[in-house]
Amino acid sequence: MPLGAMYSSVEADLIKVENLLKTAGEVDSQHVAKLLSYSLKGVGKRIRPALTLLCGQLYKYNLDSLLPMAASVELMHTATLVHDDAIDNSMVRRGRSTVNSIWGEEKAILLGDYLFAKAGDLCTDTGNLGVVKLFTQTLETISAGEIDQSFGAFNLDQTYDDYIRRISGKTASLFALATESGAILSKSPPEAVTSLRDYGFNMGIAFQIIDDILDYISTEEEMGKPIGSDLVQGTLTLPAMLLLQKYPDDNPVKRLFQNKDEADRPRDVARAIAMVRNSEIVQECYQVASDYSSRACSGLNILPDIPTRKALIELAMYVIRRRK
Amino acid sequence: MPLGAMYSSVEADLIKVENLLKTAGEVDSQHVAKLLSYSLKGVGKRIRPALTLLCGQLYKYNLDSLLPMAASVELMHTATLVHDDAIDNSMVRRGRSTVNSIWGEEKAILLGDYLFAKAGDLCTDTGNLGVVKLFTQTLETISAGEIDQSFGAFNLDQTYDDYIRRISGKTASLFALATESGAILSKSPPEAVTSLRDYGFNMGIAFQIIDDILDYISTEEEMGKPIGSDLVQGTLTLPAMLLLQKYPDDNPVKRLFQNKDEADRPRDVARAIAMVRNSEIVQECYQVASDYSSRACSGLNILPDIPTRKALIELAMYVIRRRK
Numbered sequence: 001m002p003l004g005a006m007y008s009s010v011e012a013d014l015i016k017v018e019n020l021l022k023t024a025g026e027v028d029s030q031h032v033a034k035l036l037s038y039s040l041k042g043v044g045k046r047i048r049p050a051l052t053l054l055c056g057q058l059y060k061y062n063l064d065s066l067l068p069m070a071a072s073v074e075l076m077h078t079a080t081l082v083h084d085d086a087i088d089n090s091m092v093r094r095g096r097s098t099v100n101s102i103w104g105e106e107k108a109i110l111l112g113d114y115l116f117a118k119a120g121d122l123c124t125d126t127g128n129l130g131v132v133k134l135f136t137q138t139l140e141t142i143s144a145g146e147i148d149q150s151f152g153a154f155n156l157d158q159t160y161d162d163y164i165r166r167i168s169g170k171t172a173s174l175f176a177l178a179t180e181s182g183a184i185l186s187k188s189p190p191e192a193v194t195s196l197r198d199y200g201f202n203m204g205i206a207f208q209i210i211d212d213i214l215d216y217i218s219t220e221e222e223m224g225k226p227i228g229s230d231l232v233q234g235t236l237t238l239p240a241m242l243l244l245q246k247y248p249d250d251n252p253v254k255r256l257f258q259n260k261d262e263a264d265r266p267r268d269v270a271r272a273i274a275m276v277r278n279s280e281i282v283q284e285c286y287q288v289a290s291d292y293s294s295r296a297c298s299g300l301n302i303l304p305d306i307p308t309r310k311a312l313i314e315l316a317m318y319v320i321r322r323r324k
Numbered sequence: 325m326p327l328g329a330m331y332s333s334v335e336a337d338l339i340k341v342e343n344l345l346k347t348a349g350e351v352d353s354q355h356v357a358k359l360l361s362y363s364l365k366g367v368g369k370r371i372r373p374a375l376t377l378l379c380g381q382l383y384k385y386n387l388d389s390l391l392p393m394a395a396s397v398e399l400m401h402t403a404t405l406v407h408d409d410a411i412d413n414s415m416v417r418r419g420r421s422t423v424n425s426i427w428g429e430e431k432a433i434l435l436g437d438y439l440f441a442k443a444g445d446l447c448t449d450t451g452n453l454g455v456v457k458l459f460t461q462t463l464e465t466i467s468a469g470e471i472d473q474s475f476g477a478f479n480l481d482q483t484y485d486d487y488i489r490r491i492s493g494k495t496a497s498l499f500a501l502a503t504e505s506g507a508i509l510s511k512s513p514p515e516a517v518t519s520l521r522d523y524g525f526n527m528g529i530a531f532q533i534i535d536d537i538l539d540y541i542s543t544e545e546e547m548g549k550p551i552g553s554d555l556v557q558g559t560l561t562l563p564a565m566l567l568l569q570k571y572p573d574d575n576p577v578k579r580l581f582q583n584k585d586e587a588d589r590p591r592d593v594a595r596a597i598a599m600v601r602n603s604e605i606v607q608e609c610y611q612v613a614s615d616y617s618s619r620a621c622s623g624l625n626i627l628p629d630i631p632t633r634k635a636l637i638e639l640a641m642y643v644i645r646r647r648k
Binding site for chain 1: 429
């Protein structure tokens with residue numbers, strides 16, 4: 001099933017989210033407007049706002065609060081990408097030049113700050129203080145996850161639990177915000193809120209594991225950004241962890257993380273990618289992601305049996321098979 | 325009158341704000357805790373939280389909401405400083421090494437993000453959605469002001485109005501948030517909210533003009549950071565603007581902004597500082613700041629005639645005569 005089919009029940013409202021994002025970019029300062037317009041044009045999959053709307057459909061669908069919330073999660077996501085690219089000095093994302101590559105790191109930092117603020121501003125338009133609190137706490141969790149990742153760069157001494165904790169913070173927490181806020185704003189009963197929060201959280205973990213696999217097995221053309229970038233940044237993801245376990249002695253990841261000579265890096269990165277591709281590691285990672293995707297859906301049976309519930313399950317499966 | 329005397333009526337509660345900030349630094353991640361503890365230890369004047377508490381004293385003083393709000397404005401201020409230092413590559417602030425100088429720019433960006441989130445989180449503890457909205461919109465204004473400043477770097481073609489607009493965004497808006505939120509949370513009548521907002525806003529402009537003067541006439545020892553940094557960053561402040569007006573032909577600021585050769589910069593910066601110091605420019609800038617300080621106080625007569633009102637007036641005068 002293509003992504004559009006899963007979105008079909010919220011398709012018209014996703015266009016309203018797009019329009020709201022466009023309006024958010026209309027500001028007095030021409031400099032700010034230029035940066036906003038550019039950063040909001042790089043259309044991603046809009047999976048997070050779609051989740052908010054879908055989770056809002058199961059009980060009392062209230063567009064007045066769901067639209068700003070959906071726009072808010074998308075803006076928070078955009079803000080984190082803008083800062084990530086600035087930090088990693090990334091040149092390309094989704095096939096387009098990054099903000100930092102065009103206007104410099106300074107503008108990217110400030111634009112990210114503006115986007116966080118605008119995301120918070122839209123979140124207050126829900127009129128629900130509890131949801132705003134979730135928003136701010138999610139941003140704390142994301143930033144803390146990123147700080148931990150940054151301190152852990154080029155550190156070989158990390159466990160599987162460290163990895164899951166890290167991606168829970170930097171990725172799953174935002175998926176959980178997207179789903180939980182949709183549930184809360186549509187006045188879902190408490191057990192449905194918990195079920196949808198868990199759905200978003202586990203799906204977010206699955207999503208990130210797939211992202212981490214694609215960084216090894218995809219192509220730059222398909223991804224719209226260079227592959228192997230996690231290794232270059234010194235980020236130990238699941239494929240690299242499994243590679244270290246399987247080949248503890250002569251290992252390109254070990255060499256890469258311990259060797260200070262940057263000239264050797266491209267060779268070690270290429271070697272690690274080739275070894276992952278030619279092993280059962282890819283399959284093992286897919287299995288872990290798939291388990292999280294199943295776990296995501298395991299609590300959905302308490303929800304109303306309407307097509308939206310099926311769409312959520314399809315979406316959890318799509319996350320696993322996606323190629324970009 | 326020393327700063328402490330103006331704070332006397334809120335002194336005990338400012339300590340509670342300090343304790344709240346300390347609690348905010350207690351987090352699970354040891355990496356995040358380390359960065360937070362360091363960045364919150366660099367005690368400034370705490371003028372913004374003091375303003376929130378003071379403005380909260382004029383009507384129904386409600387500590388339950390004023391404390392988190394005061395802590396929130398201080399954290400937002402800290403977050404902007406952490407990002408500013410990262411952007412400017414500043415090594416020292418308040419006599420201490422900056423976060424970016426110790427842990428690198430990457431950690432500083434992420435810590436700033438965390439601090440913004442925590443500031444928002446504390447703001448939601450006020451239980452007042454309107455104040456949270458003010459918070460997010462203030463952060464938008466600050467970031468937009470910083471973006472405009474960044475695009476205007478090394479641009480000689482800026483007017484006095486551009487300057488006032490810029491410092492309104494990057495500095496006065498946060499002072500206005502500090503005072504207005506205090507007024508709102510203590511259930512001040514609408515005209516008092518407006519008066520206190522205007523007080524904070526105009527005081528913020530005065531505060532920034534003094535900051536910009538001190539960057540020319542102070543010493544590194546007194547300021548706890550290098551002087552002349554605005555010129556080095558290509559930021560055209562009021563003293564430099566007046567210098568350009570008075571000496572349109574042979575002018576060190578002009579040379580500095582137009583000359584790409586970095587080797588000449590220290591000489592031009594030193595020359596500009598000397599020329600500003602040995603002219604009536606300093607006095608003229610003080611006059612502009614003083615006018616804004618008076619304007620700040622001009623609407624306070626509608627407030628209850630209690631010692632706090634006098635403290636606010638003293639504070640507006642202190643802002644002008646401060647040396648750091």
